[in-house]
Amino acid sequence: MEVKQKANRAVPGQWKPTRDKSSQTDSRLQAGHGPRLSQVNLFTLLSLWMELFPQENPEENHSSQIRTSGLVVVRDGKVVGLHCSGAELHAGQAAIIQHGPRLADCRLYFSRRPCSTCLKMIINAGVRLISFWPGDPEVSMLNSSPCTTMLGCSDHRPPCCISEDAALDNVATERLKSNSRPHICVQLQPLEPGLLQFVTESSRNCDFMEKITDDDPGVNTDELYNRERTQHFRNFSSHFLLGTPQEHKDILTHMGLENFCAEPYFSTLRHSMRELVQVLAAVAAGVPTLHYGFHGEQLSASLHQEISQEVARHCVIQASLLAFRTEDPKVGVGAVIWAKGASAGCSGTGSLSLVGCGFNAYPAGSQYAEYPQMDDKQEDRQRRKYRYIVHAEQNALTFRTRDIRPDEPTVLFVTKCPCDECVPLLRGAGITHIYTSDLDQDRDKGDISYLRFSSLKNISKFTWQRSPYPHLTNGCIGKRSRQTEDTTNHSNKRPRTDTPPLSAGKEFHDHS
């Protein structure tokens, strides 16, 4: 489903399913394979997740009226930028600083409608498309003190008095949207049937969860997972969903999106938003905040102290989201590479800037059905997939957005242990740190093996382990996050069959 704004306005009846253009192969997955996230939904989810990037000093960020936002920059179907608001810069400004004229022809996915200050620069850069999540905008209408001028307010909606700044920003944004260069719209697509269930079950059985079961078979991981997912859903809903339908309609109307409020479009819109937030909660729950974290052999390794457990976990969940675009019929793997350097210092990611990201897939340009898809259980080795699938790390390196510099620590977050084919590539590329699962470590499956990782010497490795510091909250040393969660506590492999069905209606708070 894509809601587009023709001449800056949404028109009822434009809710129509759009064909998802694959980033790797030219055709959709065939019947019998797991459902996957559409490109648009992946970018939207990554933008929401970027909004929640852990902040060192969240209280420094902005006035109360400016809400932090996340941004994904996409060029030719590939993610080339992941940004969020920081103490000084909004996400849009951070993107302008990092990409400059390279933003031309890019597609931008925002977790909130950007403010006019960002919008004018982004339009000026010549971007092709600006999509935003249709909730409270960056200049918040929720945190506003009551309107003094009533500018932009319609008299029949007294509860939605917005501040003068928000009203002025709305007017400016509306005017800026008349610029003919970018297509400014709300892009949301309905989830493929069964995708939410698939994501939930795959995340519940991912390598990080399996490791916990392996360590202590007595732990009820289903219960742990469900508790985390419920907590996340509650937390994410308060960020991204608007409490009541009327409140949502009021805000959309103030944003000039009154046509979104007509039924049945409005209910469909809210349903799609809610489902995407559920997907985010399901994926995040697969890397629980229990007494586990990413730990190295030498706990004093300097970067370990600089990358908090929260940031590591956040980046691994990013990789987990990417894994749901896999083209492997059985297991999805995602990888994200960040560099740590002075260049990104002014944005909300601290000193991290994106190098590249990817998931395992057949070579770009392939027709999906033209290559073998079987795994090592297939006796005929010619029919096995391994010689054809490009690994998540390989895609992240190939489609990287910038060079890896020898003077900058460069950190790979990957949802499955790097295999023997990838280890020399990672070393050769200059990766200095790896955060991953060691579940497959030392396994040899013939066509794919994981023997080199354990003897890899010149790269610092941090694997998902029970925390050696269980007394520290989340195993995290002195960092605070925007996500204040009180939880007690991917491979996105095809799930076990004994997984209980989702009881979403019971567990999730219905905001619609």
Ligand SMILES: Nc1ccn([C@@H]2O[C@H](COP(=O)(O)OP(=O)(O)OP(=O)(O)O)[C@@H](O)[C@H]2O)c(=O)n1
């Ligand atoms: N670091 C890694 C490791 C693996 N892969 C990808 O993960 C898949 C592995 O497939 P398979 O061997 O079937 O998965 P396993 O989880 O090892 O299966 P099982 O545990 O059932 O043996 C392949 O697409 C491979 O390209 C990847 O992208 N990056």
